[in-house]
Amino acid sequence: MKKILVLPAILCCMVYAAKATITLPSIFTDNMVLQQKTDAAIWGRTTGDRVLLKTSWNKKQYSVIPDMYGRWKINVPTPAYGGPYTISMTDGEELTLKNIMIGEVWVCSGQSNMEMPLAGWGRINDYEKEIAAADYPDIRLLQVVHATANTIREEATVANGGWQPCSPKTIADFSSVAYFFAREIYKYKKIPIGLIHTSWGGTIAEAWTSAGTLKTLPDFKDAVSRVEATPEITQAQLQKQVDAWQASLQNKDAGFSQGRYIWTDTGINNAGWRFMGLPCLWEKQGLPEFDGIVWFRKKITIPASWVGKDIRLELGMIDDDDITWFNGEKIGETKGYNKERKYTIPGAQVRAGESVIAVRVFDGSGGGGLYGEPKMLSMVSANGERMSLAGEWSFRPGLNLKDIGSSPQNSLGPNRPSVLYNAMIQPFIQFAIRGAIWYQGESNADRAIQYRELFPAMITDWRAKWGLGNFPFYYAQLANFMKAEEEPKSSAWAELREAQAKTLSLPNTGMATIIDIGNAEDIHPKNKQEVGRRLALLALAKTYGEKMVYSGPMYQSQKIEGNTIRLTLKPNGTLKTGDGKPLAGFAIAGADQVFHWATATIKGDEVLVTSTQVATPVAVRYAWANNPAGANLYNDQGLPATPFRTDDWPAVTAGHK
DSSP, X not given: OOOOOOOOOOOOOEEEOSSOSOEEETTOOTTOEEESSSEEEEEEEOSSSOEEEEETTTOOEEEEOOOTTSEEEEEEEOOSSEEEEEEEEESSSEEEEEEEEEEEEEEEEESHHHHOBSSTTTOOTTHHHHHHTOOEEEEEEEEBOOOOOSSOOSOOOBSTTSOEEEOTTTSTTSBHHHHHHHHHHHHHHOOOEEEEEEEOTTOOGGGGSOHHHHTTSTTTHHHHXXXXXXXXXXXXXXXXXXXXXXXXXXXXXXXXXXXXXXXXXXXXXXXXXXXXXXXXXXXXXTOTTOOEEEEEEEEEEEOGGGTTSOEEEEEEEEESEEEEEETTEEEEEEOOTTSEEEEEEOGGGOOSEEEEEEEEEEEOSSSOEXXXXXXXXXXXXXXXXXXXXXXXXXXXXXEEGGGTOOOGGGGGOSXXXXXXXXXXXXXXXXXXXXXXXXXXXXXXXXXXXXXXXXHHHHHHXXXXXXXXXXXXXXXXXXXXXXXXXXXXXXXXHHHHHHHHHHGGGSTTEEEEOOTTSOBTTOSSOSOHHHHHHHHHHHIIIIISOOOOOOOOOEEEEEEEETTEEEEEEEOSSOEEESSSSOOOSEEEEOTTOOEEEXXXXXXXXXXXXXXXXXXXXXXXXXXXXXXXXXXXXXXXXSOBOOOEESOOOOOTTTTOO
């Protein structure tokens, strides 16, 4: 997954009213949603001696005396869902929060598949239509800004001034999974829904877990102690270190010489340059596990009709940063893997005939390069004529990051135990919620056996900190990804899915199986509508009492009958194949633990599995692969069976820490 490197933001986290001496945490703004039928905590600071608070739904006034530091807190009973309401408070100067709804509040967290927005770098299926139709003013959005902290923080930074009603203007950059989850629930229940979106791409589960809980787990005890002992540095100190590192980065770039970038020139010698089909991540085309600087160049022919007029250069998404030139003249520079590149080439630089585009790409970790849909890579004339730039580009590495070392930001990055919990979860634990949804695991896949302990510990940790009992916690199992294997083999991703399935032993949890909607070439599958819908099915059935099927078939037990293994499943409906074809995705093994593809047939709530290559079978595995292409066991509600194995043989991730 993308390990995003950003500078820690030292930003103001309080919402101030013009004259009032009351200050509120960033979660309290106009348009917010409070959890219905609970004692909702409202808190803040004051310079006064007393805070009076009044709510419009019950007309009652509450009074509290702050402590010696000016901190105060009031618990206000909330009614059944409704609104809009106001909350007024004063300590001599009045502050009023408006357009407040009472409804259901859900925390939405995880890594990039939870973070993935409708538009921008996400570009989910039908994103333009989805954005245009996103007119749900009773769904409210709160976007938490990325931050890390080595110790607990009381405040978090939020984007856009706080809560926003969902509309085509506000939804484009919000979590698509969270939105589709809320939309599905709202269609059934018509209850206002508040979404607290606090996720970060490429992050590990232990970063979202409190230090106290991690210290009880031997694998993390020492690491979290080191984090706590690491002094926080100021923004200025960090910036000085980063500036020095970036200067070294530039000076060691092979495309930089004598104070200028030399690979931007139109007439350079291309000897030593290779070719790559764009768009793609370069790890898939000749640069495996490469982090650093890669230069790309492409020669194009400008039509005479374009001469002297501005041209829009569209490069789609670039992972992470780019500087772009046209005929040796710099036309744009952008930092950040999740920003679409659109640059203007001034008409004065546009001449007929051959021209050269040069793009210098820097990638700090994970995948790198120009990625996205081919149609995003193009030039557009002033008259709207489009020239595709997808296809073959020449490329040459400028610097391997191994030769210079990691950015100073890494010492303050997000993939350290407890640092995201401290900065992006802890500030909200006093705020009443209904539950949480979670989409994460890719970054822990190589430590899947460890995840069996870590993931339930994190869930239990959050529940203990919120103090609301075993609130609903629903999560997405990993989707299919990577090249499909021709023969059955061990899989770290399969073991991570197993760890996720085992976590269902915790009370009031649910798992959305999405093994059928991934993408072999893209770790960020575009069908986020179905991910959100399947998570919503869990909430609608288990939390809101709707009578509906919320899970696909699940393995229960096996019985060996000669050369056949009889599997009993909980079908949650009627077993069937999703594509009308014979069952696929099953493998069977004998005592030698060597798996072979098997023939499988449905018999009521059971599946019979056999293979001519295994005379005395012992175990069966289903959809047990990084990308179990062809696995097609479903129920009649269109929900896929959860991947499983009937054996407990040694795992490939055992012992990985």
